[in-house]
Amino acid sequence: MGIMDAIFESDCKELIDCFLKEGHHCHWEISSLVADIKSWAKGRNWKFSWVYREQNRVAHRLASSNFDRNFGIHPGCIPPGIEDLIARDRPP
Numbered sequence: 001m002g003i004m005d006a007i008f009e010s011d012c013k014e015l016i017d018c019f020l021k022e023g024h025h026c027h028w029e030i031s032s033l034v035a036d037i038k039s040w041a042k043g044r045n046w047k048f049s050w051v052y053r054e055q056n057r058v059a060h061r062l063a064s065s066n067f068d069r070n071f072g073i074h075p076g077c078i079p080p081g082i083e084d085l086i087a088r089d090r091p092p
Helices: 013-020 028-041 057-064 083-088
Strands: 005-010 045-050
Touching (some): 005 013, 013 028, 057 083
């Protein structure tokens, strides 16, 4: 059945607008991916939200880090340098 409830946050307003604004023109390089995600989201409680980068430090650090390719994110396994950000990654 998959993930039924999720909140997807991004500091990329253009991307979030693709999900939230009906008829919004998405860049051609991501349009098919956005369409797939919208299809998967039907019947699920998935929310898409734009946040300031300062509110999204954990995701930003993970996306910009150079972790070993064999490194995976597993429950209970927090990558080095991320735990402190989790505690601070809250809305102002």
